[in-house]
Amino acid sequence: MNKIPDEFLDLVNCPRAAALTTLMPGGQPQTTVVWCDFDGTYVRVNTMRGFRKEKNMRADPKVMLLCFDPREPLRSLEVRGTVVEMTEAGAMEHLDGLSERYTIQAPSHILARACGAQRDGNPRIVQDPADPCLHTGRAEEGGVP
Amino acid sequence: VNLPIPESHLDLVTRPIHGVLTTLMPDGQPQSSLVWCDYDGECVCVNTTQERQKGRNMLRDPKVSLLVVDPEDKGRYLEIRGEVEAIQDGAVGHLDHVTRKYTRHPQYYGYIYPLEQRERETRIICRIHAKKITRDAIHR
Numbered sequence: 001m002n003k004i005p006d007e008f009l010d011l012v013n014c015p016r017a018a019a020l021t022t023l024m025p026g027g028q029p030q031t032t033v034v035w036c037d038f039d040g041t042y043v044r045v046n047t048m049r050g051f052r053k054e055k056n057m058r059a060d061p062k063v064m065l066l067c068f069d070p071r072e073p074l075r076s077l078e079v080r081g082t083v084v085e086m087t088e089a090g091a092m093e094h095l096d097g098l099s100e101r102y103t104i105q106a107p108s109h110i111l112a113r114a115c116g117a118q119r120d121g122n123p124r125i126v127q128d129p130a131d132p133c134l135h136t137g138r139a140e141e142g143g144v145p
Numbered sequence: 146v147n148l149p150i151p152e153s154h155l156d157l158v159t160r161p162i163h164g165v166l167t168t169l170m171p172d173g174q175p176q177s178s179l180v181w182c183d184y185d186g187e188c189v190c191v192n193t194t195q196e197r198q199k200g201r202n203m204l205r206d207p208k209v210s211l212l213v214v215d216p217e218d219k220g221r222y223l224e225i226r227g228e229v230e231a232i233q234d235g236a237v238g239h240l241d242h243v244t245r246k247y248t249r250h251p252q253y254y255g256y257i258y259p260l261e262q263r264e265r266e267t268r269i270i271c272r273i274h275a276k277k278i279t280r281d282a283i284h285r
Contacts, residue, residue: 016219019177019212019214023175027173027206028208029226031165031167031210031211031212032279033219033222033282062174062175064176066178068163070163073163078176080174080176
C-alpha cells in the first residue's frame, strides 16, 4: 500500500473537491463529488445504503478518488485503489464530523430524508497494494490536456 | 444515443474550468485526471494523445465519465457518462483552440510543450457521446 505524502495530506483531509469514481455493472465509470477525510491510514468517504455508488462499490471495490482544489487545478492527488471496508458503525458520527468541517450545518438528517434510505457509511478506500499508483500534482503549465 | 447537454449547465463546459475525466485501465481499474474541456455544439470534447495513458485507455475501451464542478459552487456540477469517439483530423488545431481558452498562449506546441514534442505524439479529439447525464448535489 502506498503512503500518501505528507505534503499532500491536505488533499485527502476535506479537500475542496474530491471526485469518486465507481464502476457500474457494465463497467461504465460513474463519478460523483464526495466528502472525504483521512484516518491516518485510510481515506474515508461516506455514502448511503442504496445509493448507486454504494451498490457499485459492493459489486466491484475498484475505485478512483481524485482530490483537488478547483481554484488551483495544477495540484491534485490521484488515489487509485480498492475499498477495503464498508461499515455502518460510526457512520453517522463520521458524516456529522464531515458536515461540520465542510459546511456550517450538519445535513445528515436532510440527506436521510432526501433518499429515505437506510444509512450506510465509512467505506474506506485504500490503495491496492498490487497497483502502486499514487500520482501527485502533475505540473504541466495550464493543465493536463 | 447522444443526450444533449442541459442548457442550465452548458457554462460548465464552455468556461475554462478543469474537468475530471475517468478512463478504464486494462484491468478495469478507473483512472481519473484533470483535463481541459470544450463543447462543439453537440458533444463535450477533450484533447489528448494516443500515447498517454488516458488515450491508450480510451482507444481500447471507449467508456468514460466526465465530471465538471463549478469552482464557485461545489454543489453545482455536471457528470456525463458515455463513450468516446476519437478523431485525429484537426486535433492539433482543436488543441490550440482549447489552449487559447485556458491559457494566455496562442498555441500548445512551442509554448506549453516544446515544438519537437509535436512530432513525437499523435493528438486526438475525444468527443464524448453522452448516454447518461447527472447534475448537482442532492443537498444543493
